[in-house]
Amino acid sequence: MRCTVKGGKPLRGTLRLPGDKSLSHRAILFASLAEGRSEIDNLLLAGVTQPMLAALTAFGIQWSLQEQHLTVEGKGLEGWKNPVGVIDCGNSATTMRLLAGAMAAANVEGVLDGSPGLRRRPMERIVQPLQKMGVAIRATDGCAPLTITRSLHPLRGMEHQLEVASAQVKSCLILAALVADRPTQICEPGPSRDHTERMLASMGAKIESIPPQGENQANYQTWVEPLSEPLKPLQMQLPGDISSAAFFIVGGLIAPDSEIAIENVGLNPTRCGLLETLGEMHAKLSIEGTQAQGGEPCGQICIRSSLLKATTVMGERVVRMIDEFPVFGVAAAYAQGETLVADAQELRYKESDRIAMLCQELRKLGVEAIETQDGFRIIGKGKVTGGVVNAHGDHRLAMALMVAGLGSQEPVVVEGAEIVTESLPQFIPLLRSLGADILCETDG
16 A cells, blocks of 8 residues: 655644553453453554454453453463464564463463564574573574473573563563562563553562662562462553554644644553653653553643754663654654664664664655664754655554655655554544545555
């Protein structure tokens, strides 16, 4: 699908987004590990969450879905069955990594596989520590397919240091640690998102997060106690996804004379790096009506058109905005001055090499974008020219490039735009509802 975005029109109105992708993944899976009926509202229904739902069926878990309300009949950790056939995780690394930890906890066996893109994602980062705990798991040349067989002995609690802060790896190990023979300590060099810890704690798990203590302690620590009783069912309304909101936030900043509000957005501190960075860039945005849902803070974000200034992003901030860099690159292009991103090597291992592809596509729009080993430099001039760009099979890159067209002097044509349905099927209709001029054509 080819979508043409014509800029120059203001964005105005109020949005409410589907549930957070990270929370949706976890809610589906953790509900299946609990004992009893879980009720989850505002679930994200998209390409990335469908494989997790299908996996529940494969493991013998009953569930029902009415619009965005999910009911799961959990049978506890001992209620999972060995699947018949390979579990297809689609294009979702979150699904694969979290399922590996859940399978270890439930002591079932099977094979986890996925799309060609997912087969390129590194999996040794979960395989090695799981093997250290006693899980019988092996990868294929360091990647998927992953093969897991039943463990004959209890899993071993351990101390483990992650080389790169990663919520997916940490969550995988936390799930396995729930059935270990002693507590597990996981250390990270940065503050990765803590949705797993918050949600499992609300279900009765004993998990403690400890930030660095003093000048000599650089690690963020997570302590996990083995379960002494079954996980409680989950009752939760999921807030809107801050990573999805990011596209509308940047769109409202760069489109002329715009004023929009996004209701009930998740504001977890481990996910708000982009909001902090945009604030430093002189963005006109504010947060109103904050509250908590299921241990997760949320509120309304209000955005107005702004003249952005360049900034620098590095260190722990990178981890807290890791999914937002494609659209942040667009904001940097519309800012004045040189924006620098460093310490972001992890971007090369997403759905695409987001450092290389973002710089390549922005250059097609007349932006001076320089790729570095662990990030990029963008020389912003407050505008972009039009052009034809490609999404490269990356849903966040596709949405970011469409947002780039909202303030462009000439139309921006995004090829391969159908991939936006992977994480936010409503993306184009929601942009149109705010006044964006978008024409989409199906190839052939």
